[in-house]
Amino acid sequence: MSTVKLISDAEASPEVAAIYSDIRKTRNSDFINNFWRALAVNPALLKHTWQHLKSIMSVEGAIDAKTREMIYIAVSTANACSYCVHSHTAAAKARGMSDEEHGELLTIISLAAQTNHLANGLQVPVDPEFLVE
Amino acid sequence: MSTVKLISDAEASPEVAAIYSDIRKTRNSDFINNFWRALAVNPALLKHTWQHLKSIMSVEGAIDAKTREMIYIAVSTANACSYCVHSHTAAAKARGMSDEEHGELLTIISLAAQTNHLANGLQVPVDPEFLVE
Amino acid sequence: MSTVKLISDAEASPEVAAIYSDIRKTRNSDFINNFWRALAVNPALLKHTWQHLKSIMSVEGAIDAKTREMIYIAVSTANACSYCVHSHTAAAKARGMSDEEHGELLTIISLAAQTNHLANGLQVPVDPEFLVE
Amino acid sequence: MSTVKLISDAEASPEVAAIYSDIRKTRNSDFINNFWRALAVNPALLKHTWQHLKSIMSVEGAIDAKTREMIYIAVSTANACSYCVHSHTAAAKARGMSDEEHGELLTIISLAAQTNHLANGLQVPVDPEFLVE
Amino acid sequence: MSTVKLISDAEASPEVAAIYSDIRKTRNSDFINNFWRALAVNPALLKHTWQHLKSIMSVEGAIDAKTREMIYIAVSTANACSYCVHSHTAAAKARGMSDEEHGELLTIISLAAQTNHLANGLQVPVDPEFLVE
Amino acid sequence: MSTVKLISDAEASPEVAAIYSDIRKTRNSDFINNFWRALAVNPALLKHTWQHLKSIMSVEGAIDAKTREMIYIAVSTANACSYCVHSHTAAAKARGMSDEEHGELLTIISLAAQTNHLANGLQVPVDPEFLVE
Numbered sequence: 174m175s176t177v178k179l180i181s182d183a184e185a186s187p188e189v190a191a192i193y194s195d196i197r198k199t200r201n202s203d204f205i206n207n208f209w210r211a212l213a214v215n216p217a218l219l220k221h222t223w224q225h226l227k228s229i230m231s232v233e234g235a236i237d238a239k240t241r242e243m244i245y246i247a248v249s250t251a252n253a254c255s256y257c258v259h260s261h262t263a264a265a266k267a268r269g270m271s272d273e274e275h276g277e278l279l280t281i282i283s284l285a286a287q288t289n290h291l292a293n294g295l296q297v298p299v300d301p302e303f304l305v306e
Numbered sequence: 307m308s309t310v311k312l313i314s315d316a317e318a319s320p321e322v323a324a325i326y327s328d329i330r331k332t333r334n335s336d337f338i339n340n341f342w343r344a345l346a347v348n349p350a351l352l353k354h355t356w357q358h359l360k361s362i363m364s365v366e367g368a369i370d371a372k373t374r375e376m377i378y379i380a381v382s383t384a385n386a387c388s389y390c391v392h393s394h395t396a397a398a399k400a401r402g403m404s405d406e407e408h409g410e411l412l413t414i415i416s417l418a419a420q421t422n423h424l425a426n427g428l429q430v431p432v433d434p435e436f437l438v439e
Numbered sequence: 440m441s442t443v444k445l446i447s448d449a450e451a452s453p454e455v456a457a458i459y460s461d462i463r464k465t466r467n468s469d470f471i472n473n474f475w476r477a478l479a480v481n482p483a484l485l486k487h488t489w490q491h492l493k494s495i496m497s498v499e500g501a502i503d504a505k506t507r508e509m510i511y512i513a514v515s516t517a518n519a520c521s522y523c524v525h526s527h528t529a530a531a532k533a534r535g536m537s538d539e540e541h542g543e544l545l546t547i548i549s550l551a552a553q554t555n556h557l558a559n560g561l562q563v564p565v566d567p568e569f570l571v572e
Numbered sequence: 573m574s575t576v577k578l579i580s581d582a583e584a585s586p587e588v589a590a591i592y593s594d595i596r597k598t599r600n601s602d603f604i605n606n607f608w609r610a611l612a613v614n615p616a617l618l619k620h621t622w623q624h625l626k627s628i629m630s631v632e633g634a635i636d637a638k639t640r641e642m643i644y645i646a647v648s649t650a651n652a653c654s655y656c657v658h659s660h661t662a663a664a665k666a667r668g669m670s671d672e673e674h675g676e677l678l679t680i681i682s683l684a685a686q687t688n689h690l691a692n693g694l695q696v697p698v699d700p701e702f703l704v705e
Numbered sequence: 706m707s708t709v710k711l712i713s714d715a716e717a718s719p720e721v722a723a724i725y726s727d728i729r730k731t732r733n734s735d736f737i738n739n740f741w742r743a744l745a746v747n748p749a750l751l752k753h754t755w756q757h758l759k760s761i762m763s764v765e766g767a768i769d770a771k772t773r774e775m776i777y778i779a780v781s782t783a784n785a786c787s788y789c790v791h792s793h794t795a796a797a798k799a800r801g802m803s804d805e806e807h808g809e810l811l812t813i814i815s816l817a818a819q820t821n822h823l824a825n826g827l828q829v830p831v832d833p834e835f836l837v838e
Numbered sequence: 839m840s841t842v843k844l845i846s847d848a849e850a851s852p853e854v855a856a857i858y859s860d861i862r863k864t865r866n867s868d869f870i871n872n873f874w875r876a877l878a879v880n881p882a883l884l885k886h887t888w889q890h891l892k893s894i895m896s897v898e899g900a901i902d903a904k905t906r907e908m909i910y911i912a913v914s915t916a917n918a919c920s921y922c923v924h925s926h927t928a929a930a931k932a933r934g935m936s937d938e939e940h941g942e943l944l945t946i947i948s949l950a951a952q953t954n955h956l957a958n959g960l961q962v963p964v965d966p967e968f969l970v971e
Binding site for chain 1: 785790791794795804805807808809811812815822
């Protein structure tokens with residue numbers, strides 16, 4: 174279904190195999206999802222994307238891991254990325270998102286979409302009160 | 307700048323004035339931002355939108371008020387709603403979003419956009435592991 | 440503000456002037472809006488776009504002219520095209536869109552955006568009942 | 573395929589069953605489409621969304637029911653909501669949209685997308701003639 | 706799966722058959738892809754769209770055919786058009802896009818999406834240096 | 839106008855000043871555009887984004903620098919990023935994009951948008967011929 178071949182473990186070059194290995198070690202799981210197997214067609218893109226994502230999502234910061242995944246779902250929904258909605262909903266659930274939180278998240282996402290379209294449809298000018306300095 | 311006239315307090319019909327009054331009371335502030343003044347051209351749309359938003363954003367649920375505003379920023383950014391990014395960034399700051407949290411939020415939003423485009427550009431098939439039942 | 444120079448009547452090449460003249464004649468108005476003056480930087484693009492739009496919007500079909508402009512507003516809002524929302528709202532009003540219709544249009548646009556984000560956020564599978572054959 | 577379990581009639585809680593019953597009564601049909609069965613995972617979201625949509629789409633206003641569905645298709649197409657395009661195309665046909673109207677609708681949607689991208693790609697400034705006071 | 710019936714050669718009216726014939730002749734291939742078979746439900750839309758696309762994509766201009774397809778992939782990815790990503794990736798490969806170029810294309814597309822969301826999320830004002838005149 | 843303060847040279851912390859210095863050296867120009875001055879509110883985000891973009895856009899690969907900027911314009915247009923369209927159109931011109939190429943680029947972008955909306959509006963199924971085994 175993808176526009177490139179998905180690279181299995183058997184087909185992985187040493188460079189790709191090394192990244193698959195780092196993904197497994199970092200996530201403490203044997204599962205490599207299709208996103209990485211598709212990127213592997215271009216080893217530089219795979220390496221670059223993995224290191225970028227790892228540096229952001231693996232480090233604990235001011236926003237906790239569950240909330241990060243919920244923000245990820247919000248952006249992926251608005252960008253109509255079917256794969257991303259599926260993978261990050263699974264990730265958010267794995268990090269403890271409850272059914273109640275999932276329902277509230279969808280409520281806020283859809284409310285935002287509603288008022289986004291109203292503000293864009295009316296071309297509402299930004300209030301001076303909202304401007305920085 | 308908007309596609310409709312913004313309705314001032316002086317121009318408000320009794321129906322619109324009643325909603326302006328409820329906005330002021332609910333938010334405990336005299337400020338009515340332009341979004342509502344633009345919607346007021348159609349009193350039914352104003353009433354409907356305000357009651358809908360009020361019922362969601364004014365009630366404390368499983369997701370706290372600051373995080374709700376941050377999710378709102380994420381959706382508004384992906385939908386390219388300039389007005390909404392401004393108003394909800396102001397709201398998130400008013401609810402305690404720190405500069406560090408703002409920076410992390412933008413980092414996650416932009417990372418999600420990056421991988422959204424990779425998954426859509428490669429048309430990665432959803433892994434069976436992500437499917438519900 | 441645009442990324443190209445807007446071409447005034449005085450600066451128009453004979454090819455551009457001929458299209459400006461056809462726009463004026465077709466619309467029975469002396470006004471040439473900025474969209475065409477920006478496209479004029481590339482006369483082939485100007486000609487091509489004008490003839491394409493003219494062949495669609497100037498001919499009366501199964502959908503009346505006012506409704507066409509309202510559909511145009513809906514798409515332009517979802518695509519976050521500020522210029523297009525402004526120009527087609529003006530056009531819809533010129534073709535008789537009432538304030539009530541404008542309000543209802545915005546209500547439907549924003550409702551659609553809300554349920555679009557719910558369906559995408561939940562990845563709802565299409566019911567067999569909706570499929571053609 | 574969805575990110576949540578679809579709730580069958582047998583699995584519905586009394587709260588969900590009551591809404592399923594109202595959907596059936598309002599639409600005068602036994603069919604409950606997957607959108608509602610997915611929302612049912614969160615009964616509050618289901619109730620809220622149904623009442624919101626019902627209050628807008630079930631009431632006859634200035635815009636007739638067929639045209640409303642056609643505007644819905646336009647927004648859903650621009651927002652790349654596969655489920656919504658399918659369900660609202662079925663609904664528009666059920667309300668009398670002819671093949672000719674469907675073809676014209678798609679013509680206008682795609683023309684709007686074309687000029688939306690031109691105006692955004694050129695960053696055309698809004699003409700003063702289009703501004704409201 | 707589509708919202709309209711796909712028109713086979715056997716079902717084609719003389720008007721549709723003539724366009725199918727022109728597509729085959731222009732492309733020097735017997736294959737008619739589903740996009741055209743779906744548009745054929747509305748012969749005017751089919752004719753119009755084919756002639757428009759043919760006049761642009763079949764003529765060699767300042768941008769070579771392979772690069773045109775790569776730009777097409779970029780837009781289709783951002784607009785979340787699954788069909789278009791598939792068909793234009795196939796077309797770009799047929800015109801010589803290498804795996805390395807495909808990887809770089811996806812890298813640039815995803816980088817652009819990342820910074821698009823940062824600029825929109827921060828509402829960065831355009832530098833005077835970027836303005837034309 | 840932005841949602842954060844733009845950081846001038848005088849206000850830059852040593853960490854930010856070091857990145858401003860690297861931007862100037864890499865680009866061989868004294869000009870720091872607003873995008874970086876806005877990101878500077880969060881030094882980690884600034885550093886991260888600059889190094890990411892520098893590693894991609896500063897290195898010559900299979901796609902030449904001018905074409906990369908044109909692909910960037912295509913994505914930015916579809917994502918409705920006003921700032922990005924302005925800055926990357928300026929960059930493409932600085933790398934030699936002619937008026938003719940600019941016109942063709944816009945022609946292809948808008949054609950793609952048109953057919954993206956047709957394919958999404960019709961939900962055209964992907965032809966087996968386009969699938970990668």
